[in-house]
Amino acid sequence: MATLPKWTDERTDELKSFVGGESPVSQDTVAGAAEQLETTTRSVSSKLRKMGYDVELASAKSTRAFTEQQESTLAAFVSDNSGEYTYAQIADNFEGGAFSAKSIQGKILSMELTDHVKPAPKVETVRTYSPDEEATFISMVNDGAFVEAIAEALDRSVNSVRGKALSLLRSGDIDAIPRQEHTKGSAKSDPLADLGDVSDMTVEAIAETIGKTARGVKTMLTRRGLTASDYDGAAKKEKAAAS
Numbered sequence: 001m002a003t004l005p006k007w008t009d010e011r012t013d014e015l016k017s018f019v020g021g022e023s024p025v026s027q028d029t030v031a032g033a034a035e036q037l038e039t040t041t042r043s044v045s046s047k048l049r050k051m052g053y054d055v056e057l058a059s060a061k062s063t064r065a066f067t068e069q070q071e072s073t074l075a076a077f078v079s080d081n082s083g084e085y086t087y088a089q090i091a092d093n094f095e096g097g098a099f100s101a102k103s104i105q106g107k108i109l110s111m112e113l114t115d116h117v118k119p120a121p122k123v124e125t126v127r128t129y130s131p132d133e134e135a136t137f138i139s140m141v142n143d144g145a146f147v148e149a150i151a152e153a154l155d156r157s158v159n160s161v162r163g164k165a166l167s168l169l170r171s172g173d174i175d176a177i178p179r180q181e182h183t184k185g186s187a188k189s190d191p192l193a194d195l196g197d198v199s200d201m202t203v204e205a206i207a208e209t210i211g212k213t214a215r216g217v218k219t220m221l222t223r224r225g226l227t228a229s230d231y232d233g234a235a236k237k238e239k240a241a242a243s
Contacts, residue, residue: 004039007047010169011037013177015047017166020213024054028106035109066107070095074104075111082116088214090117100215120204129154129164134173137164141174146181159191163211192220203231 005011018033019025025048027041034041048055066074074094078085085093087108091101099107108114129137133154140150151161158180168174191210192198198206198221206228207217220226221233222240 004043005037009176012047012051013166013169015044016051017211017213019048019053020216022213022215024056026056026103026106028100028103030055031106031109032102035105035114066099071107071111074107075113078108078111078113078116083118086118086120088120102215134164134168137161138168138173141165141168141176141178145178147178148181150178157191159210163191163209166211167208192224192226198226198228201228203228 007015015033015037018036019029022029030041030044030048034044037044045055074090077094078090087105088101090108091097091099091104094104108117137150137154140153145153147158147161147165150156151158154161156164162177162180165174165177169177191212192206195201195206195209201209203214203217203221206212207214210217212220217228218231218233218236221228221231222236223233225234225237227234
């Protein structure tokens with residue numbers, strides 16, 4: 001039996017990023033995280049519970065979400081359009097967007113049809129840091145600086161620094177996310193405000209930059225009535241207000 005990979009700080013941070021603020025964490029999300037982290041759903045569920053997350057019981061999955069007809073329709077759609085759509089695009093086109101991309105991903109995984117899904121393009125984070133700032137950032141991380149010190153040195157918000165650190169970790173430029181010196185009583189900030197005009201940024205790019213999930217970014221955009229290059233939060237907000 002193959003040995004499961006250990007839950008290092010890096011893998012734990014990646015799991016946190018994948019799950020975002022979802023509560024309880026659905027079995028579809030657990031399945032998606034397990035696939036991304038190349039481990040078992042049981043290992044993911046166990047780790048999430050140890051981290052304090054409320055995780056949906058595996059037995060509850062059979063009583064929710066997809067009907068047999070919807071499952072058949074989804075399977076046909078994915079097979080007939082092999083390699084044409086990403087999980088997010090399938091979610092947008094299936095059943096009027098009734099299911100999240102993570103739910104779609106979990107269902108396609110369970111049907112063993114993942115080979116028919118178009119890989120999501122590797123996120124190219126919009127460069128909000130100059131090359132010199134990035135070099136300073138990496139140097140400070142390697143010297144053991146706290147998140148707050150990096151934020152002060154580069155005149156950035158803590159959220160911006162955390163998002164950039166996650167990006168640099170994934171690209172292999174740093175070995176670990178810098179620690180935050182103060183975690184209690186910190187004033188709430190608006191991470192979108194630090195980005196200014198986001199109309200030319202994709203949802204994924206925004207999520208990568210501020211260290212949030214794509215789902216969380218869409219919620220923030222809708223709540224504020226803002227528009228990204230691939231998501232019209234203003235229209236969503238107007239539609240919600242009219243309903």
